Amino acid sequence: MAEYFVSRGLPVPQELTRNPLTQWRRLLVIGASVAVVYLGLRVTNLDFSRANPEHAASVIRELFNWDFRILTPQNEFETWWDTAEGQMVVTILLGVIATAFSLVIALPLSFLGARNVMAGNPITAGIYIVVRLIFTIVRSIDVLIVVIISSVLLGIGSAAGVVGLAFHNVGVLGKLYSEAIEGIDPGPLEAITATGANRLQVIWTAVIPQIVNPYISFTIYRLDANVRLAPILGLVGGGGIGILLFQSINLLQYGAAGLIIFMIVVTVAAMDFASAQIRKRLL
Amino acid sequence: MEAVLEIRDLVKVYPSGTRAVDGVSLDIQRGEFVVLIGLSGSGKSSLLRCINRLVEPTSGRIVFDSADVTRASGPELRRIRRRIGMIFQQFNLVRRTSVLSNTLAGRLGYRTTWRTIVGRPSPDDVIAAFENLGRVGIADKAYARADALSGGQQQRVGIARALMQHPELMLADEPVASLDPATSHSVMKYLEEINKKDGITVICSLHFLSLARRYGTRVIALKGGKVAFDGKPADIDERRFKEIYGEDAIEVEIGPVRDDDPTRIEARTRELAADSTTAAAKLNIPDR
Numbered sequence: 270m271a272e273y274f275v276s277r278g279l280p281v282p283q284e285l286t287r288n289p290l291t292q293w294r295r296l297l298v299i300g301a302s303v304a305v306v307y308l309g310l311r312v313t314n315l316d317f318s319r320a321n322p323e324h325a326a327s328v329i330r331e332l333f334n335w336d337f338r339i340l341t342p343q344n345e346f347e348t349w350w351d352t353a354e355g356q357m358v359v360t361i362l363l364g365v366i367a368t369a370f371s372l373v374i375a376l377p378l379s380f381l382g383a384r385n386v387m388a389g390n391p392i393t394a395g396i397y398i399v400v401r402l403i404f405t406i407v408r409s410i411d412v413l414i415v416v417i418i419s420s421v422l423l424g425i426g427s428a429a430g431v432v433g434l435a436f437h438n439v440g441v442l443g444k445l446y447s448e449a450i451e452g453i454d455p456g457p458l459e460a461i462t463a464t465g466a467n468r469l470q471v472i473w474t475a476v477i478p479q480i481v482n483p484y485i486s487f488t489i490y491r492l493d494a495n496v497r498l499a500p501i502l503g504l505v506g507g508g509g510i511g512i513l514l515f516q517s518i519n520l521l522q523y524g525a526a527g528l529i530i531f532m533i534v535v536t537v538a539a540m541d542f543a544s545a546q547i548r549k550r551l552l
Numbered sequence: 553m554e555a556v557l558e559i560r561d562l563v564k565v566y567p568s569g570t571r572a573v574d575g576v577s578l579d580i581q582r583g584e585f586v587v588l589i590g591l592s593g594s595g596k597s598s599l600l601r602c603i604n605r606l607v608e609p610t611s612g613r614i615v616f617d618s619a620d621v622t623r624a625s626g627p628e629l630r631r632i633r634r635r636i637g638m639i640f641q642q643f644n645l646v647r648r649t650s651v652l653s654n655t656l657a658g659r660l661g662y663r664t665t666w667r668t669i670v671g672r673p674s675p676d677d678v679i680a681a682f683e684n685l686g687r688v689g690i691a692d693k694a695y696a697r698a699d700a701l702s703g704g705q706q707q708r709v710g711i712a713r714a715l716m717q718h719p720e721l722m723l724a725d726e727p728v729a730s731l732d733p734a735t736s737h738s739v740m741k742y743l744e745e746i747n748k749k750d751g752i753t754v755i756c757s758l759h760f761l762s763l764a765r766r767y768g769t770r771v772i773a774l775k776g777g778k779v780a781f782d783g784k785p786a787d788i789d790e791r792r793f794k795e796i797y798g799e800d801a802i803e804v805e806i807g808p809v810r811d812d813d814p815t816r817i818e819a820r821t822r823e824l825a826a827d828s829t830t831a832a833a834k835l836n837i838p839d840r
Contacts, residue, residue, distance in 0.1 A: 454647070457647075460710070461657055461660065463638040464634060464661050464716075464717055465635075465661025467627075470668045473668050474653075475657075481648075482648070
């Protein structure tokens with residue numbers, strides 16, 4: 270085969286001469302991966318000896334033996350909002366409010382974090398770098414960590430959950446929004462500038478129409494993610510149905526816990542489906 | 553004749569070190585149809601964009617109707633820009649919005665920011681938009697989304713948008729380079745019409761010498777950012793052509809419609825105009 274290229278004075282393709290098995294770089298990568306997994310198993314010392322198959326089986330059975338009492342108020346002090354479905358609604362709204370807060374903050378900041386809007390002058394370029402750096406730092410702290418800290422600062426409850434969730438989302442939405450602005454077609458900007466329009470008019474006429482759909486799409490995507498995150502906020506002191514779930518597991522009420530988990534699954538699946546449908550129609 | 557545009561020793565050096573425009577001095581007289589020719593990268597686009605400061609000149613002076621463009625800034629620069637219309641090779645319409653709002657964007661230089669954001673366009677502007685769309689034969693497309701139009705139609709929206717500015721000078725940056733030959737001629741016809749009927753000075757960069765000969769009253773050739781030829785279209789002979797485009801260049805004609813076949817262009821232009829008159833009648837646009 271190589272003769273074909275040699276006889277015509279052409280360079281021989283590397284694919285012909287190379288044997289993938291003798292390439293030491295590939296072998297090194299495979300060897301290193303295996304070594305890391307092996308080391309990890311040794312160091313973490315996974316211990317399954319305390320697992321009790323019989324107990325596990327009974328818990329799993331209990332998880333499906335749903336306790337429907339949590340769906341109605343159990344005493345005179347409870348209202349509908351204290352029931353599991355009431356708390357589920359509260360949880361969804363936590364996600365919605367957190368998205369709304371982060372949207373309001375990220376929207377104006379996203380313009381300051383878009384390179385094409387801020388380029389041209391050293392001061393605005395400096396602001397661009399600072400804003401994008403803030404987005405990155407904020408984004409790199411996981412929601413659960415932020416909520417743990419905010420529940421210390423603001424006290425355990427819904428406020429801590431919303432603030433923690435919103436804080437993290439400013440970083441995510443800010444980055445997504447800024448990149449949507451950076452991805453627009455520069456032609457209309459040039460054309461609108463040429464008509465004698467000022468900077469704000471250019472943004473309003475040429476930038477906004479191009480970013481509305483991506484913005485809505487990203488917002489719905491984050492709304493979906495926030496509603497999915499909201500149920501676990503209760504586990505770290507962020508309010509919502511997570512508290513109920515955590516309590517029932519601690520009180521060994523696996524029937525209640527199983528029903529709550531099922532409700533969360535249904536809600537998240539419905540959200541996921543709805544968000545995918547809306548986003549598909551937008552694009 | 554008075555000069556509407558004076559360019560003196562204009563230089564544009566990009567940060568990469570490219571000298572795109574290298575000491576160009578020109579006087580453009582009112583009412584001229586100037587065609588800029590030259591190879592890709594010869595500085596045509598940079599020169600055009602320096603005139604309305606979409607590109608910042610490195611040095612030199614540009615005076616438009618006794619206003620110093622190179623020294624203007626802020627509101628003064630925007631007041632100059634609104635008197636200079638511009639159309640682009642890629643049309644540069646806001647694709648997601650309607651043809652009408654794209655056309656109305658041509659009035660932005662005359663409106664306050666506040667009005668742009670909260671206000672509706674004034675009835676006068678809307679009527680003017682329909683008239684200008686009618687002139688270029690696409691009044692019936694006013695409510696269509698800009699990206700639903702063909703290339704030729706989009707370019708005509710670009711012309712209508714520029715006409716909304718009541719420009720005294722029209723810059724056209726390779727307006728027909730993305731269009732087929734027949735459509736190219738129909739777009740050039742509209743530019744010729746606004747030049748002859750409205751007396752708007754046109755500076756248009758083109759790739760095809762045949763179009764330059766057919767529509768230009770003056771041809772300026774750029775080579776390496778310098779003026780290589782400035783004169784009547786008819787004066788470009790074989791030797792000059794090779795000077796501008798290099799020894800190996802062969803002149804190609806833009807076909808199949810040529811100026812020896814004007815009937816087809818006329819017919820197409822009439823067809824488009826007829827469409828717009830009926831559309832305008834349907835929409836109740838006053839005929840001025």
